[in-house]
Amino acid sequence: MQTNSIEVADLQKSYKELNVLQGVSFTVEQGSIFALLGSNGAGKTTIIKILTTLLKQDGGTAIVNGFDVASQPDHVRQSLSLTGQFAAVDEMLTGQENLIMIARLRHLKQPRQVADELLTRFGLTDAATRRVSTYSGGMRRRLDLAMSLVGTPPILFLDEPTTGLDPEGRLEVWKVVKELADGGRTVFLTTQYLDEAEQLADRIAILHEGTILASGTLMELQKRFPAASVEYVEKQPTLEEIFLAIIGKKEEQ
């Protein structure tokens, strides 16, 4: 029997006059990738903030890993890690120091060893002793994700994990997210990119103006909405495909 990692029922939140969330409900199965799809300002970040105990809801309930976010925030925090919209890394520290810091705050026995393992896994070993301020955007994001994996929390929240990344960086992040879910973790991510949700998610929920308009697997959504029509169109490679092909060739040489 499948259990749910996240259960949200009738979640409401407003900032002064603005009703950001107007009765949001959904569930996320354990070990799955759940994508919350919506345009800017739809309320995605507000939901993430409530689920990660950073913000209190006005109404409704949210259960994370079996704990109520409002009444058991400490238990909820033990169960999750948050990767925010902008890489939340310490620029003045080195990559290794960043990871050791998080490992110590999670009270792990061998912070240095944990840090080194993650550096290797995310291909940051060469940059380990360099200050993060010298890192590229993709490297920062990788470090950011690595920091979220310290202490192996069962549920990962990723708020727009690929916003601002170049195409290569995006693919890297996608690969990591898929690996995490294969390893049994639950991944909750928000995105404004349709293809990202399509590529990654087991289930997708579409958030618009504070309510969930539709949710389900990609196939379920496809069935429910306009029937597929057959058209013959000469398929041109997308710019992304061209870009990656060129880069790929160059790296092979």
Add this chain to the structure above:
Amino acid sequence: METIQKHFFLDLSVMLGRSLRHILRSMDTIITVLITPIAMMLLFVYVFGGAIQTGTANYVNYILPGILLIAIASGISYTAVRLFTDVQRGIIERFRSMPIAPSTVLWGHVLTSLVSNAISVVVIILVALVMGFRSSAGILSWLTIVGILALFTLALTWVAVIPGLTAKSIDGAVAFAYPLIFLPFISSAFVPTSSMPPVVKAFAENQPVTAIVETIRALLSGQPVPHEIWVALAWCVGILLVAYIFAMRAYKKRV
């Protein structure tokens, strides 16, 4: 949760280590909090000092308390900068979503301020010693001085927390510190207030810096605890309480 309380001091030490690294790696911070007050002390003693009549033979002794307060006032402005950066970069949200006590981040910055200002005070006193500063203060007087300076630092640090959390830009986060750095100039820190015109004199004699400077100066010269100490303590405690209340309110609102 029990474990979160148990680890509070351990977590605090991680935060302290983190911000002390920030300070050591920021040349800008070291220049502002250490080199500038020392340069000012050199300037006043070896350039202006000869023309200033304070009624005491040793001008280094006279200005040291004021220099220390300037160093602390510029030191705490960096607490605002570090806090502002943490909020902007989102790292504060990462910490807040982790199983650590929610106040750890804030106390980490406050503790860093106390430790780093203590270090700059010690270094400045050592330089003053080389420049001819001498004190006949006993252990008890020194402990009182340490207490007053720590209280002053703590009070101003909580003041700094407010713009650190609420400022819209990095310039806004530090702007509050300029009047604080300037305050010692309109006090008895560099020249006796008796030489000032009435309005300025009235201001100078009734602002916190004069009471603190007079207290420390009396203690350093081996005199008994002056009655100004109560005025100095009242200012520090008053600022501390008001700033703490507003800072906590800003913290709850912001994160």
